[in-house]
Amino acid sequence: EVQLVESGGGLVQPGGSLRLSCAASGFTFRNYAMHWVRQGPGKGLVWVSYIDSEGITTRYADSVKGRFTISRDNAKNTLYVQMNSLRDEDTAVYYCARDGGARAYDIWGQGTMVIVSS
């Protein structure tokens, strides 16, 4: 079964750090670009970051640029995002999503909740 499973969410104080992981299975992970998308409580979807299939090219939303770092380990079939200097407004469910070609997200994980609060 094609699947993405996020982990690493939790409660963190403002200014703190967290690393999220997204474990891929059921497909050849190294062939696909990947994205992180987040959704604040009761809010809409917001794109966060992109990484190409080789891990060479990355892109970020302005709101996280300089604080978040996306990466991947194709040998471990895992996508990551290192989140530093966390703010209250980073509180959200974070989804990883597969770019299935044509830049559309054909597979989504179940999401992991990040709460930034003192």
Place this chain on the structure above:
Amino acid sequence: DIVMTQSPLSLPVTPGEPASISCRSSQSLLHNNEYNYLDWYLQKPGQSPQLLICLGSNRASGVPDRFSGSGSGTDFTLKISRVEAEDVGVYYCMHSLQTPITFGQGTRLEIK
């Protein structure tokens, strides 16, 4: 940044009736490869989003044919020919022409 604007934001529909959602972008999503980089997603209550339509009009695998997408440039439409109870949720359009990728505000479809 490209701004995506959906309407309506709330859509009550009687089962069996059609439904239509509009999505407009602040600039053309037509790439020089002649594809429109516009997708539609449905987020059912308590679930992750799921892909319905990619490149403006291509149904994703497993999506019922009552869903259709149309449009080009800056104006796009998602149509449901006959709404079923399982179609409730929030529908989002999303452009992927360039980064930052942006989503519409979402349209909440509910059953009357």
